[in-house]
Amino acid sequence: xxxxxxxxxxxxxxxxxxxxxxxxxxxxxxxxxxxxxxxxxxxxxxxxxxxxxxxxxxxxxxxxxxxxxxxxxxxxxxxxxxxxxxxxxxxxxxxxxxxxxxxxxxxxxxxxxxxxxxxxxxxxxxxxxxxxxxxxxxxxxxxxxxxxxxxxxxxxxxxxxxxxxxxxxxxxxxxxxxxxxxxxxxxxxxxxxxxxxxxxxxxxxxxxxxxxxxxxxxxxxxxxxxxxxxxxxxxxxxxxxxxxxxxxxxxxxxxxxxxxxxxxxxxxxxxxxxxxxxxxxxxxxxxxxxxxxxxxxxxxxxxxxxxxxxxxxxxxxxxxxxxxxxxxxxxxxxxxxxxxxxxxxxxxxxxxxxxxxxxxxxxxxxxxxxxxxxxxxxxxxxxxxxxxxxxxxxxxxxxxxxxxxxxxxxxxxxxxxxxxxxxxxxxxxxxxxxxxxxxxxxxxxxxxxxxxxx
Amino acid sequence: xxxxxxxxxxxxxxxxxxxxxxxxxxxxxxxxxxxxxxxxxxxxxxxxxxxxxxxxxxxxxxxxxxxxxxxxxxxxxxxxxxxxxxxxxxxxxxxxxxxxxxxxxxxxxxxxxxxxxxxxxxxxxxxxxxxxxxxxxxxxxxxxxxxxxxxxxxxxxxxxxxxxxxxxxxxxxxxxxxxxxxxxxxxxxxxxxxxxxxxxxxxxxxxxxxxxxxxxxxxxxxxxxxxxxxxxxxxxxxxxxxxxxxxxxxxxxxxxxxxxxxxxxxxxxxxxxxxxxxxxxxxxxxxxxxxxxxxxxxxxxxxxxxxxxxxxxxxxxxxxxxxxxxxxxxxxxxxxxxxxxxxxxxxxxxxxxxxxxxxxxxxxxxxxxxxxxxxxxxxxxxxxxxxxxxxxxxxxxxxxxxxxxxxxxxxxxxxxxxxxxxxxxxxxxxxxxxxxxxxxxxxxxxxxxxxxxx
Numbered sequence: 001x002x003x004x005x006x007x008x009x010x011x012x013x014x015x016x017x018x019x020x021x022x023x024x025x026x027x028x029x030x031x032x033x034x035x036x037x038x039x040x041x042x043x044x045x046x047x048x049x050x051x052x053x054x055x056x057x058x059x060x061x062x063x064x065x066x067x068x069x070x071x072x073x074x075x076x077x078x079x080x081x082x083x084x085x086x087x088x089x090x091x092x093x094x095x096x097x098x099x100x101x102x103x104x105x106x107x108x109x110x111x112x113x114x115x116x117x118x119x120x121x122x123x124x125x126x127x128x129x130x131x132x133x134x135x136x137x138x139x140x141x142x143x144x145x146x147x148x149x150x151x152x153x154x155x156x157x158x159x160x161x162x163x164x165x166x167x168x169x170x171x172x173x174x175x176x177x178x179x180x181x182x183x184x185x186x187x188x189x190x191x192x193x194x195x196x197x198x199x200x201x202x203x204x205x206x207x208x209x210x211x212x213x214x215x216x217x218x219x220x221x222x223x224x225x226x227x228x229x230x231x232x233x234x235x236x237x238x239x240x241x242x243x244x245x246x247x248x249x250x251x252x253x254x255x256x257x258x259x260x261x262x263x264x265x266x267x268x269x270x271x272x273x274x275x276x277x278x279x280x281x282x283x284x285x286x287x288x289x290x291x292x293x294x295x296x297x298x299x300x301x302x303x304x305x306x307x308x309x310x311x312x313x314x315x316x317x318x319x320x321x322x323x324x325x326x327x328x329x330x331x332x333x334x335x336x337x338x339x340x341x342x343x344x345x346x347x348x349x350x351x352x353x354x355x356x357x358x359x360x361x362x363x364x365x366x367x368x369x370x371x372x373x374x375x376x377x378x379x380x381x382x383x384x385x386x387x388x389x390x391x392x393x394x395x396x397x398x399x400x401x402x403x404x405x406x407x408x409x410x411x412x413x414x415x416x417x418x419x420x421x422x423x424x425x426x427x428x429x430x431x432x433x434x435x436x437x438x439x440x441x442x443x444x445x446x447x448x449x450x451x452x453x454x
Numbered sequence: 455x456x457x458x459x460x461x462x463x464x465x466x467x468x469x470x471x472x473x474x475x476x477x478x479x480x481x482x483x484x485x486x487x488x489x490x491x492x493x494x495x496x497x498x499x500x501x502x503x504x505x506x507x508x509x510x511x512x513x514x515x516x517x518x519x520x521x522x523x524x525x526x527x528x529x530x531x532x533x534x535x536x537x538x539x540x541x542x543x544x545x546x547x548x549x550x551x552x553x554x555x556x557x558x559x560x561x562x563x564x565x566x567x568x569x570x571x572x573x574x575x576x577x578x579x580x581x582x583x584x585x586x587x588x589x590x591x592x593x594x595x596x597x598x599x600x601x602x603x604x605x606x607x608x609x610x611x612x613x614x615x616x617x618x619x620x621x622x623x624x625x626x627x628x629x630x631x632x633x634x635x636x637x638x639x640x641x642x643x644x645x646x647x648x649x650x651x652x653x654x655x656x657x658x659x660x661x662x663x664x665x666x667x668x669x670x671x672x673x674x675x676x677x678x679x680x681x682x683x684x685x686x687x688x689x690x691x692x693x694x695x696x697x698x699x700x701x702x703x704x705x706x707x708x709x710x711x712x713x714x715x716x717x718x719x720x721x722x723x724x725x726x727x728x729x730x731x732x733x734x735x736x737x738x739x740x741x742x743x744x745x746x747x748x749x750x751x752x753x754x755x756x757x758x759x760x761x762x763x764x765x766x767x768x769x770x771x772x773x774x775x776x777x778x779x780x781x782x783x784x785x786x787x788x789x790x791x792x793x794x795x796x797x798x799x800x801x802x803x804x805x806x807x808x809x810x811x812x813x814x815x816x817x818x819x820x821x822x823x824x825x826x827x828x829x830x831x832x833x834x835x836x837x838x839x840x841x842x843x844x845x846x847x848x849x850x851x852x853x854x855x856x857x858x859x860x861x862x863x864x865x866x867x868x869x870x871x872x873x874x875x876x877x878x879x880x881x882x883x884x885x886x887x888x889x890x891x892x893x894x895x896x897x898x899x900x901x902x903x904x905x906x907x908x
Binding site for chain 1: 455481482484486607610611614615620621638639642643656657659674675676677678680697698700701702704705708709711712713715716717718724725726730733734737738740741742744745746748749751752755756759762763766769770771772773774776777778780781782784785787788789790791792793796798799803810813814817818821822825826829833850876877880881884888
């Protein structure tokens with residue numbers, strides 16, 4: 001049953017209070033599709049349909065709804081159903097919802113939960129959004145090293161209904177220190193009486209709870225993990241990050257980087273849900289900064305006003321030359337931003353990348369100088385052609401080196417490299433481009449005037 | 455044992471032919487780290503170390519090496535070891551290597567393989583790189599619907615060593631048509647004598663082998679799948695895409711989109727490995743196109759040369775105004791490119807997005823008009839201030855609408871929306887900006903001259 005069939009069926013369920021069709025939908029459709037269909041209804045219908053599902057399924061569907069809709073529904077269903085929902089949600093989704101609820105609702109829900117769940121929610125909800133702790137879950141399987149493979153499989157079977165993944169189990173010592181991992185595949189293949197301590201993978205890949213969440217994604221991707229164990233300062237296991245949460249984080253982080261490179265602030269929600277006002281606020285900052293940053297290129301133009309007045313044909317090439325610096329710089333910056341984000345290059349690669357960039361930019365500058373000099377010849381004669389060709393070469397190299405270095409510099413000062421956005425580089429390249437162009441023009445054209453004996 | 459320890463240990467293995475240390479590394483280190491350490495050595499050492507590992511482990515480590523290095527080693531180890539490697543590699547990695555090998559080596563390897571493996575390689579290697587078929591594997595578990603849960607677990611245990619994932623099994627009928635999926639978790643929880651047909655999830659999410667590979671990533675992410683079944687035109691199961699391959703595809707596709715938006719062509723390899731010449735070729739196209747695209751803005755400037763000569767202060771605002779159009783346009787374009795790539799918006803959302811963009815761009819234009827008019831007042835007096843303010847408003851709206859619509863237009867004509875790169879939008883915004891600015895300037899300044907009675 002696909003999404004459109006779900007939408008159609010749910011309409012009939014609402015119209016006719018048709019619980020049989022609803023049971024069919026629950027059995028044959030994916031919770032993600034049911035959630036997407038429910039999101040299209042009004043609040044009263046949403047609450048009514050969710051109430052029809054049994055608690056575990058309800059919590060699963062609820063988990064696929066957007067954060068905003070979750071809060072709206074949590075507000076509407078009343079205290080007792082909300083507590084029941086909390087009990088059945090997965091630990092990480094529950095903590096996220098808790099963080100999104102208004103203060104007064106947190107205070108009504110929390111006391112109704114058992115001590116152990118209260119602590120779990122408080123603990124998971126305490127991590128800042130950019131840290132590993134905020135995307136980890138506490139629904140994982142632990143095993144003792146002296147268990148047999150057969151007993152371990154029995155234990156995994158027992159906890160399977162309430163555990164995020166049973167395919168990867170984590171072996172801990174008496175102090176909850178992580179000492180190994182073992183997969184259900186390995187347990188199944190192993191001899192029934194083998195000890196976990198002998199078949200586990202010792203010294204497993206793990207991450208600290210306060211590490212940046214992108215690093216968890218990088219580790220999961222690099223080592224093809226199903227679940228990455230999260231440890232605290234004392235090497236004690238405190239949670240896991242599962243592959244599906246990693247994929248979500250990867251997509252969110254990537255969207256943010258995309259937006260930053262285009263100088264749009266983090267939206268914090270999907271583009272579809274973003275309001276006019278939110279989009280305005282996230283876009284206006286860099287655009288306004290550019291207006292004032294442009295004072296520098298304006299000052300440059302003002303300084304060279306005499307040269308411009310004398311050779312009005314120079315204006316013809318101005319947009320082209322300064323844009324070229326900005327474009328070459330944005331290319332270089334984006335290549336670095338992405339490679340730094342994926343961990344493909346690190347801070348100390350700067351010198352090597354700079355050397356290569358110098359070669360690349362020289363070649364780019366040469367090609368563009370040849371192209372622009374033919375335009376120069378046509379529009380302003382041989383002197384202008386030489387001026388624009390030389391300017392192009394210098395501007396492209398300057399723009400490229402700045403664009404390439406800026407992400408490293410930002411990263412060095414613990415700032416997000418993606419802040420090296422196209423408008424920022426455009427502003428810098430504009431100001432430098434104006435100065436380079438008109439300095440070269442003034443020098444060369446004055447010289448040629450002198451040579452002509454004036 | 456982490457990466458640096460592996461590097462250190464392997465050096466000692468090479469120096470002293472120390473096979474005991476090597477066994478220790480194999481047991482305690484992750485194949486990805488061993489591969490990364492091996493990649494740093496010379497070819498002779500690489501071959502020597504790989505030979506020390508037993509065939510299955512060797513193939514696993516080999517699978518983590520870069521495509522280029524794989525080909526180099528395949529060239530060096532000789533025919534028989536290469537055939538052995540092929541036999542132990544996973545089906546998808548094997549097909550990728552086959553595609554990368556030179557013609558003559560393919561011809562030496564293929565005849566040495568069994569009929570069934572030959573066909574499998576030919577089939578997987580036949581899909582174009584952008585289709586789902588190119589990232590799927592044929593190492594998956596199938597079950598018949600009339601099997602019991604206990605028998606199914608036994609079957610999964612039997613095939614576990616050679617199968618990419620046993621956690622998700624695919625239920626097929628006599629004609630290999632996909633009729634359901636069942637997870638190992640469900641099998642373990644189920645009563646031993648339950649039939650697969652009763653516990654499986656019917657009508658599972660699946661994808662056609664010739665669909666774009668990004669769609670597989672979107673499905674895996676949306677439905678939190680471990681493995682996505684791939685079917686042919688007749689609904690027959692032909693392969694699966696696993697979550698870890700999806701994460702790799704996501705990262706590759708994202709890097710390509712990043713590069714495209716910054717007008718860099720697809721590198722086809724990591725930034726670190728890219729040569730000066732490759733980077734030059736991938737960057738020069740759009741930059742050169744911009745040079746010639748600039749003929750249009752140049753023609754605009756030439757057309758208005760008299761106005762410029764009369765009001766040289768107008769030049770001051772030229773870079774700022776045309777850049778603002780380009781920047782606002784790039785913001786809008788990037789937002790759309792990313793949302794189209796993640797499937798968050800689709801082609802038919804254009805009208806709704808356009809309406810919202812008009813509001814956002816009007817607000818942006820107003821803010822920037824206010825900012826630039828203060829500069830205008832300072833540099834050129836009230837007339838110039840009005841001219842630049844009105845121009846800014848019109849240019850920002852024009853740039854935004856074009857930037858926002860271009861990705862939809864490209865998508866409509868089956869082109870990649872990410873081609874709506876910053877330089878492309880800059881070129882268009884430049885030309886339109888020049889025309890808008892000087893048209894408004896000529897009209898308003900002429901009018902004010904008339905009003906003053908000249």
